[in-house]
């Protein structure tokens with residue numbers, strides 16, 4: 609198999625999701641969205657009763673309760689890495705089996721996830737097909753973008769705040785109404801997410817280098833189109 613893996617990372621609000629969608633269209637890659645996988649799992653769990661066995665996922669002998677994980681996520685904290693990694697690995701194996709190349713945004717998010725996911729990706733796709741891009745933005749910009757971010761009602765498409773989108777009332781992709789993301793985007797939650805990013809996600813840069821995967825850094829404080837161009841250059 610000679611399919612590509614592109615891993616995008618960056619602080620909350622760096623535009624990973626938007627860029628991943630563009631790359632997915634441009635290069636015909638499956639947009640692998642960890643937050644969607646988590647959201648879907650949490651959504652399914654809403655119907656579980658308190659004693660339902662489906663509430664618990666067992667990984668390496670430890671038990672993880674989906675509702676506890678959901679609580680962490682709602683507070684802006686990261687879910688337990690073994691829980692996330694389990695879901696992510698299952699999905700990667702399934703997609704690789706279908707011959708899909710992937711663009712990942714938001715995963716791996718911790719060294720733990722990296723240690724589990726990168727060897728799997730190397731095995732399934734080959735080291736030479738894995739490309740990593742860090743989209744850099746300042747903490748001030750992160751805060752500003754996130755407190756102004758909206759999603760669409762129908763498909764939850766994230767709409768970043770910028771000059772092009774600030775007056776939009778409906779989703780450009782499906783025409784549904786744009787609403788604020790309740791709970792996840794208040795300034796306190798974003799500060800927690802930013803701290804989590806710095807302490808737990810950013811160390812992945814060193815980890816990737818040790819894995820012989822070069823991390824290309826690009827400036828995320830440009831227009832969506834220019835960031836996209838820079839990413840294409842970086843992964844050539």
Ligand SMILES: [Zn+2]
Nearest residue numbers: 760765779782
């Ligand atoms: Zn939409």
